[in-house]
Amino acid sequence: MPSVLFVLTGADHWTLNDGTTHPTGFWAEELAAPHRVFSQAGFYISVATPGGVTPTVDEASLAAEANGGQEQADAIASYLASIDETLKIPARLEDTVATSYDVVFYPGGHGPMEDLAVSEVSGRLLTTALDSGTHVAVLCHAPAALLPARREDGSWAFAGYRMTGFSNAEETQAGLASKAPWLLEDRLVALGADYAAAEPWATHTVHDRNLHTGQNPASSEQLAREIVAAL
Template identity: 60%
Template sequence: MAKILLVLTGADHWTLADGTEHPTGFWAEEAAAPYEAFTTAGHEVVVATPGGVVPTVDRGSLAPDVNGGQEGAARVAATLDSFSALREPIALEDVDLDAYAAVFYPGGHGPMEDLAVSAASGRLLASALKSGKPLGVVCHGPAALLAADGPDGTNAFSGYRLTGFTNAEERQAGLADRAKWLLQDRLVEIGAEFQEGEPWAPFVIVDRNLVTGQNPASSAPLAAELLKKLT
């Protein structure tokens, strides 16, 4: 059995361009689906957040219409209820990468608020990438990659093929025009080779030890790819 680190946002809002605080947090499916996959495979999951704060789930991500109906919503909610580590996170700043076999970053809009500017998270991501350990990042989780700049200003993920929540999906979700910045644009700016699939459809990119997923529907396929790298 291996230990897998899930790094979640500690933010409960996303500050929009006009200063409005949009309620958010982590996206339920993006934590629940990997947790289910990892624990079913016999692995232990540890949660870390900035400052060790208990993470907030985006209430919108628990709705039936984003979970394939009431049955799907109930399943996700039940999985989160059984995920006791969510209620006892460790501080991201205290993480010892050597203790974990893999690292996974779920999304939600929360990472746009805190992980995108977290130096501790940026160092962890750069170290995980360099270590060769499986590193999974999904949806808005890649916002955290923006903080992985080296001393010379070059981002650790420059030149990597990856994906994340696209401009098209942000527009369809209705927040693109209100955002300070869009994730796809910023990932291109750091030198990543951004690739995108159809909006809302599962899409996963594997480049060396980095595995990225475009949207919530990509969470389970991404977790499966990560598990392949652990065998």
């Protein structure tokens, strides 16, 4: 049975450039849609967070306007409720072993910009996964978790990889670009990523070797289905 580890942010806020905090967490669809795809494909699924804290769902991601209508918002909320017991008691990221899984999958939301973007533990796990051939998937804002993936010589493990992620244009349209301490697209490009984005909010995935990336929430299900197909 193939296996997937979902790594979720443990943050419930994002610190903005003026020192105020923006309430956040993980984006509902970015966990619910891939989790459902992997579950239906028969994968063994685990969940981990930094410190094993119960993850917080971004309340904005449960709104009708964020999901194309109330019916879809209700469906996502219902799915999250169905896996609530798993989410309440995640494993500690510090205790997980990347090579125990076929896929390591990071959903987004602004939460990863707060904690996973600076987590050496997560960075080591991602580097190990990349080098071992484990499939690494990061979605929307979750490519922020790639930033601390450093090798012993200090080089970035993902330099030169083709990838996508939440774009500057999308952050601007979402109304948070001017408040952000840094922008994901800028950081990835500065580190040497071969970054490419589609039109804002369009479904867009990029695959390079065992790295799989999705641009935004609309890419959630497609990204998971393409990984299942790759396996």
